[in-house]
Amino acid sequence: MRTVVISxxxxxxxxxxxxQMRLADVxxxxxxxxxxxxxxxxxxxxxxxxxxxxLTVPLEGMRLGQRIKEVHAANGLGWRRKHLATLxxxxxxxxxxxxxxxLAEDVLGxxxxxxxxxxxxxxxxxSNYFEMEGPGEFHFASSLGIxxxxxxxxxxxxxxFGGARYVTGHGARDxxxxxxxxxxxxxxxxxxxxxxxxxxxxxxxxxxxSALDLVANCGRAGRExxxxxxxxxxxxxx
Numbered sequence: 001m002r003t004v005v006i007s008x009x010x011x012x013x014x015x016x017x018x019x020q021m022r023l024a025d026v027x028x029x030x031x032x033x034x035x036x037x038x039x040x041x042x043x044x045x046x047x048x049x050x051x052x053x054x055l056t057v058p059l060e061g062m063r064l065g066q067r068i069k070e071v072h073a074a075n076g077l078g079w080r081r082k083h084l085a086t087l088x089x090x091x092x093x094x095x096x097x098x099x100x101x102x103l104a105e106d107v108l109g110x111x112x113x114x115x116x117x118x119x120x121x122x123x124x125x126x127s128n129y130f131e132m133e134g135p136g137e138f139h140f141a142s143s144l145g146i147x148x149x150x151x152x153x154x155x156x157x158x159x160x161f162g163g164a165r166y167v168t169g170h171g172a173r174d175x176x177x178x179x180x181x182x183x184x185x186x187x188x189x190x191x192x193x194x195x196x197x198x199x200x201x202x203x204x205x206x207x208x209x210s211a212l213d214l215v216a217n218c219g220r221a222g223r224e225x226x227x228x229x230x231x232x233x234x235x236x237x238x
Contacts, residue, residue: 001187004163005135006030006154008068009119010040011057012104012126012210016193019228020169021127026161027135031069031116032142041068041119044210047202048090052209055083057115069142071115080108087212094201094216103129103215126211130223137161151177158186165189167230178233189230196225 005024009031010017021027035041042057058074073079087104091097107125112118124138139161146156154176158166165187168176173190181188195207199217214222 024135
């Protein structure tokens with residue numbers, strides 16, 4: 001069963017995003033929708049000795065309604081160095097801190113100037129680090145030539161790739177036309193986030209931080225944590 005996942009890009013995403021990626025044969029980056037303030041495309045949480053903090057990519061020349069693919073990260077190395085310094089300090093005593101910092105340095109030093117490129121690079125780096133089986137293919141929605149909005153467009157993208165299964169996060173429950181997917185022979189499933197605990201620094205476990213936290217604390221063995229299943233939409237909505 002060919003599985004399609006569609007998502008906006010995320011900057012060094014949380015484990016739940018990696019779980020969506022793991023299940024995908026085809027992963028489509030939704031890059032031609034409007035960037036929204038508070039998006040995870042340019043920010044993520046990390047645990048520190050002073051509590052949870054945000055790593056936020058500063059943006060340059062932002063304008064209202066600008067599409068994600070058009071947004072640029074700020075020039076200069078200052079914020080990149082600051083992010084690396086925050087990570088180095090927060091995870092100084094973590095057993096795999098060196099591997100985590102090496103991964104972050106590779107992404108931040110990769111020369112990406114557009115936010116989407118940077119965020120996708122971080123997603124791919126984490127996926128590759130954990131040697132995940134999926135996704136088999138990455139595509140950008142802007143390159144598909146498929147118009148429309150919301151649920152009908154999502155369905156058209158899934159059908160474009162011959163998908164028989166669409167796996168998504170919980171936010172889609174508010175706009176997906178589940179009956180239309182069923183009628184088209186596409187099974188909609190929602191991630192059943194298990195938020196599996198693993199050893200963390202700095203107090204009680206929290207699942208909503210960057211997967212860099214999983215790298216630093218567990219190394220490649222953290223792959224075992226990236227294992228939440230997906231459930232059929234009717235069972236999910238119960």
